[in-house]
Amino acid sequence: MNSPEYLFSIRNLSFSYRSTRVLENINIELHRGKFYGLIGGNGSGKSTLLELLMATLQPDSGTLYYKGQALHLYSRQELASSLALVPQHFSMDFEYSVSDVVLMGRHPHIPRFSSPASHDFEAVDIAMATMDISHLKNRPVIALSGGELQRVVMARALAQETEVLILDEATSNLDIQHTISIMKVIRQRVLDKGLTVIAAIHDLNLAAAFCDNCLVLKEKNIYANAPVKDIFTPELLREVFSVDAQIEHSTKSGHPKIQFTYQ
């Protein structure tokens, strides 16, 4: 049941903030090497589920297994070398340079009281080049624009060189050009390096275009967990998001496109 063939397997998971139940009796399995989209309305518990996956929150009941072993049995250090988070909001009040911040992604790989080795700097350089921020490396992060900052945070997560990348609305502050280019880079990592991505996404078309599978959260539970072509149907969108939409299935890519009805 908790075989290591699944990357994550979640059993009877429930979670409450004080007396408010947010997630109720959730059961899912996630495979490695896939791009998962996590969708659902505001306050449906997407961020909470991501925090539970990262073990920064502990469930009230139920167990999360990562590679067949209960998540709470891993040390913080082990988890930090396996799971990386890109949060939605990021701000910094101190004048660290861009390369300093990206280098912070190497923290779990550098023992206390030692200096980073050459491969650490290499990982940083590659991550900065991937996110197209190499030219900013000596700039203080507090002087960057929102879009540049978000790419720095993304580069920091890539430099962490984990097998799982968790994105919490990571592109929602970016313009369309940077959103698409970042999603493409991540998609490419999934294909080339077998990275697993679990991304909470508000923009349903973005989810439909880049994800393999989508998890839909509704009323404290997983409403659906299926490949994108099965997820995006007019019925589901009406049921979960209370909107009317038409779905166009592109024959070439297999990814659906959603046309919302505005009037």
Added chain:
Amino acid sequence: MTKRPILAITSGHCPCHSVSHPNQLYKMTTAKPLFIIFLLSIILCAAIIAATGMGFLKITPLEVIEILWLKLLGQQSSSINPTFPFVVMEVRLPRILTSALVGGGLAVAGAVFQAILLNPLADPYTLGISSGAAFGASLAIILSIFGIMIPPWLSIPVFAFIGAMATLIGVFSLASTDNRLSSNTLILSGVIIAAILSAGIGFIKYLADEQVSIIIFWLMGSFVGRTWMDVSTTALVVIPGLVFTLYFARDLNIMALGERTANTLGVDSSRVKKTLLVCASLITAICVSVSGIIGFVGLIIPHLLRMILGPDNRILLPACFLGGATLLLGADTITRAWLPSEIPIGVLTSLIGGPFFCYIFRKKQLALTS
């Protein structure tokens, strides 16, 4: 290697700049920061020796060194004025070392508070610790005015220390929900408790009536008449405190990313936050109880050094200790040896520190926008 200059030009920096990574986080082994720490240590030692010679009796630095050296060997000197060793060892040195330790302690505590509360404008007194200490000291003074016989030299620092720690506990219990301590809630709780304590101090001042000046004078801070006892109690808290915070310096750097992200990088931020808050508060409490309230050292020194050395706490924290020690010892020497009559040290640091802080703050704002 012919490519280097071309790369440097296209990236828009001068070649030296883009090759040498000026303030790169993990490059603690580069010469510059270590050199600055070394330089600051030399300056501090020189300042201690120079300050020991200053005052009503002028003693040359060489004589000071000779007195210290002979004291270390346990010998008597024949050539030096026989009152000098007494002045150096029993009058000046305890006061100078106390002021250095307090200055260093306040600067380190300030840097830690700024890093933990993610607020570069936090200082050791942000959480109301100074008000707690002031309340405790005022209480001790009013008790002695009312004739309750505890010797004031003992009761004032002890009451101040208890007041500071009680305030910390109060602020913590007011701020904590679940297991997390949010920075904003902590600062707000500190402000609330400080406001209540200020009212309490006001009431005690009212009760003190004509003898209110004793309380006011204590609140303004002073190093007059400090003894080796003060030096050792301060050192016993400040030095281990510095070592302890240095152990967590890299975690503090990571925590600048925010608590949630720091957790995903393997830092137990909530634990680091609590232990370091207690540690920095202990340092602050001992400093306040020994010397009264001395403003701006804990704010300016970390700020100034961060501008020069960058925000890496592994370099910043020891530099703050050395810089803070030199600054406060210097300020205390000015009031002791130069001014015609002694100004309370807390007043002096605020009078000089306040406008100076305005200046660097403004300069930094302008540099950021240009």
